[in-house]
Amino acid sequence: DAGITQSPRYKITETGRQVTLMCHQTWSHSYMFWYRQDLGHGLRLIYYSAAADITDKGEVPDGYVVSRSKTENFPLTLESATRSQTSVYFCASSLLSTALISDTQYFGPGTRLTVL
Amino acid sequence: AQSVAQPEDQVNVAEGNPLTVKCTYSVSGNPYLFWYVQYPNRGLQFLLKYITGDNLVKGSYGFEAEFNKSQTSFHLKKPSALVSDSALYFCAVRDISDSGAGSYQLTFGKGTKLSVIP
Numbered sequence: 001d002a003g004i005t006q007s008p009r010y011k012i013t014e015t016g017r018q019v020t021l022m023c024h025q026t027w028s029h030s031y032m033f034w035y036r037q038d039l040g041h042g043l044r045l046i047y048y049s050a051a052a053d054i055t056d057k058g059e060v061p062d063g064y065v066v067s068r069s070k071t072e073n074f075p076l077t078l079e080s081a082t083r084s085q086t087s088v089y090f091c092a093s094s095l096l097s098t099a100l101i102s103d104t105q106y107f108g109p110g111t112r113l114t115v116l
Numbered sequence: 117a118q119s120v121a122q123p124e125d126q127v128n129v130a131e132g133n134p135l136t137v138k139c140t141y142s143v144s145g146n147p148y149l150f151w152y153v154q155y156p157n158r159g160l161q162f163l164l165k166y167i168t169g170d171n172l173v174k175g176s177y178g179f180e181a182e183f184n185k186s187q188t189s190f191h192l193k194k195p196s197a198l199v200s201d202s203a204l205y206f207c208a209v210r211d212i213s214d215s216g217a218g219s220y221q222l223t224f225g226k227g228t229k230l231s232v233i234p
Contacts, residue, residue: 092160104150104165
């Protein structure tokens with residue numbers, strides 16, 4: 001049972017380069033989320049997706065692009081990386097039922113991204 | 117708008133003593149409340165949640181949390197701390213009364229580092 005995985009786990013890149021972080025979940029959860037974790041800020045939502053081909057902005061979406069062509073994958077792309085995007089990125093998924101009961105978010109192990 | 121405050125950046129407690137990690141929240145409607153734990157170089161792990169019903173919620177690893185609507189608090193507690201409980205703890209809230217597009221978003225606090233001293 002793989003659950004939710006992220007790749008790569010560590011990435012170093014340079015300013016201006018495009019970077020894609022991958023997220024894959026095996027639970028068929030409908031909702032998926034991308035967060036960034038920075039000291040002093042906790043976790044902040046970048047983008048989320050309610051289903052395949054449905055995405056929406058979170059609190060800090062600028063500089064990021066997402067897509068969701070398949071339910072199980074939710075890649076996050078930094079189109080032109082900046083130093084301020086150095087962070088730890090977490091993907092999460094959730095089975096949000098109409099009864100709003102099973103809405104716990106389950107997190108991947110994270111990707112530590114450094115932009116030089 | 118919803119928000120969460122964890123007033124203590126760090127909590128130190130001796131092994132065997134009771135521990136409390138504080139959390140207060142603000143929502144316009146009714147809250148869903150969550151506690152997550154993060155061990156070094158790991159993702160967040162779900163501990164417990166409050167949706168409705170009994171104000172005392174029991175979760176994983178012997179943790180529990182008490183929902184207090186009048187004080188808008190959801191403090192995490194454990195009767196006897198273990199060294200292995202040392203980690204970063206996050207409180208999170210979602211306003212279940214919000215039917216808008218962002219209603220499925222969780223808002224996290226900044227985290228509290230718990231250190232249990234042997």
